[in-house]
Amino acid sequence: MKKKFDPATAIQRLEQFGEFGDVNPSITDSATFTFMTEEEMIKTFHGEGTGCFLYSRHWNPSNRYLSDALAAMEGTEMAWVTGSGMAAITTAILQLCSCGDHIVTSVTTYGGTYAFLANFLKRFNIEISFVNITNLESVRQAMRPNTKVVYTETMTNPMLQISNIPELAKIVKEHGTAKLVVDNTFTPMIFSPYQLGADIVVYSMTKFINGKNDMVAGAICASEEFINAISSVNDGTAMLLGPVLDPLRSSSVLKNLATLHIRMQKHSENAMYLARKFKEIGLKFVYPGMPEHPQYELMTQLMNKDFGYGGMIAIDMETPERAAPFMELMQRKGVGYHAVSLGYFKTLFSNSGKSTSSEVPEEIQKEMGLSPGLVRFSVGLDHDIERSGELIVETLKELKYI
Numbered sequence: 257m258k259k260k261f262d263p264a265t266a267i268q269r270l271e272q273f274g275e276f277g278d279v280n281p282s283i284t285d286s287a288t289f290t291f292m293t294e295e296e297m298i299k300t301f302h303g304e305g306t307g308c309f310l311y312s313r314h315w316n317p318s319n320r321y322l323s324d325a326l327a328a329m330e331g332t333e334m335a336w337v338t339g340s341g342m343a344a345i346t347t348a349i350l351q352l353c354s355c356g357d358h359i360v361t362s363v364t365t366y367g368g369t370y371a372f373l374a375n376f377l378k379r380f381n382i383e384i385s386f387v388n389i390t391n392l393e394s395v396r397q398a399m400r401p402n403t404k405v406v407y408t409e410t411m412t413n414p415m416l417q418i419s420n421i422p423e424l425a426k427i428v429k430e431h432g433t434a435k436l437v438v439d440n441t442f443t444p445m446i447f448s449p450y451q452l453g454a455d456i457v458v459y460s461m462t463k464f465i466n467g468k469n470d471m472v473a474g475a476i477c478a479s480e481e482f483i484n485a486i487s488s489v490n491d492g493t494a495m496l497l498g499p500v501l502d503p504l505r506s507s508s509v510l511k512n513l514a515t516l517h518i519r520m521q522k523h524s525e526n527a528m529y530l531a532r533k534f535k536e537i538g539l540k541f542v543y544p545g546m547p548e549h550p551q552y553e554l555m556t557q558l559m560n561k562d563f564g565y566g567g568m569i570a571i572d573m574e575t576p577e578r579a580a581p582f583m584e585l586m587q588r589k590g591v592g593y594h595a596v597s598l599g600y601f602k603t604l605f606s607n608s609g610k611s612t613s614s615e616v617p618e619e620i621q622k623e624m625g626l627s628p629g630l631v632r633f634s635v636g637l638d639h640d641i642e643r644s645g646e647l648i649v650e651t652l653k654e655l656k657y658i
């Protein structure tokens with residue numbers, strides 16, 4: 257029987273010590289590093305060294321510890337850490353695409369990613385086909401000889417659709433010249449996209465992975481070949497565009513990564529509680545862990561079962577005019593914060609169409625089925641989620657929505 261992939265145990269098994277046997281790796285607070293011989297320095301510049309650190313924009317020991325832990329979590333050969341999730345996404349895509357190339361992408365992605373693909377890449381004459389990623393036939397039909405990237409999010413932001421990574425990987429492999437790039441920000445540990453056939457996995461570590469909302473950070477997990485390519489001193493996007501994560505921040509993310517599996521379980525448990533509550537009171541909502549969700553079975557089949565269905569849930573308030581007082585009153589009652597972002601220990605909520613997806617033109621929001629009143633929740637680590645449920649019901653009653 258094939259051994260179950262276990263991202264949490266893969267991290268737990270790592271033994272990373274500091275300089276003096278410290279149980280946490282030492283923090284390397286240096287931009288540059290000395291070489292004992294000129295020969296070794298020259299070799300390192302040619303990518304042939306014995307592993308000496310050269311300069312922190314390229315590699316840094318603290319970043320290496322975090323990268324090793326992320327590679328263990330994804331089961332990739334290597335990883336590289338960036339100063340934000342957008343830095344991870346843009347670094348990976350710009351390494352893969354040149355002028356005149358073509359990308360097939362889910363139309364439903366984080367708004368910043370949508371804007372990068374739809375607006376920014378125009379200046380390089382890179383063409384984009386936006387597709388409904390749950391319709392595999394439309395992905396197949398969008399592929400062209402010059403397609404270099406198929407891009408999706410495992411659980412899409414903000415529609416919470418589930419991408420069929422194994423089937424997308426098949427389409428990409430049949431095509432030959434493209435790579436499947438997957439943003440797994442909403443579902444670390446829950447999904448292992450590389451194990452399911454993705455070529456490159458990107459993260460905003462700002463969210464669940466770090467979990468403290470005290471920084472922005474990102475990661476690229478991939479083969480050794482790809483990570484060496486992005487960090488090449490001659491033509492690597494990581495080395496030449498300089499999106500590296502500060503090593504002090506890396507050491508902090510690494511410590512938070514050690515509790516990610518427990519946090520994901522609790523986020524999922526709390527979101528499932530709210531989903532059941534919303535169902536009970538007849539709200540229109542989206543949660544991939546409920547059998548009513550169109551990709552519930554697909555998710556159940558592809559997920560690592562120990563971590564639940566995730567902490568993201570959305571209620572459809574239908575209009576921005578109904579969503580606004582709902583969010584304001586929930587904040588005043590203490591359900592959580594009316595704020596963008598996700599993966600925090602407090603519950604966060606915002607109207608996606610007016611905030612983190614506002615870069616997507618309204619007609620396209622409509623076309624993809626994004627309700628203008630969709631309130632996306634990132635459910636927190638509340639010990640008393642029942643109280644949040646009650647406060648949400650109280651809010652809805654006060655506003656006469658139920």
Ligand code: PLP
Nearest residue numbers: 340341342366413441460462472
């Ligand atoms: N990917 C997803 C799915 C996101 O939701 C976000 C931000 O909200 C990003 C990427 C961008 O991450 P960052 O803000 O760390 O650049």
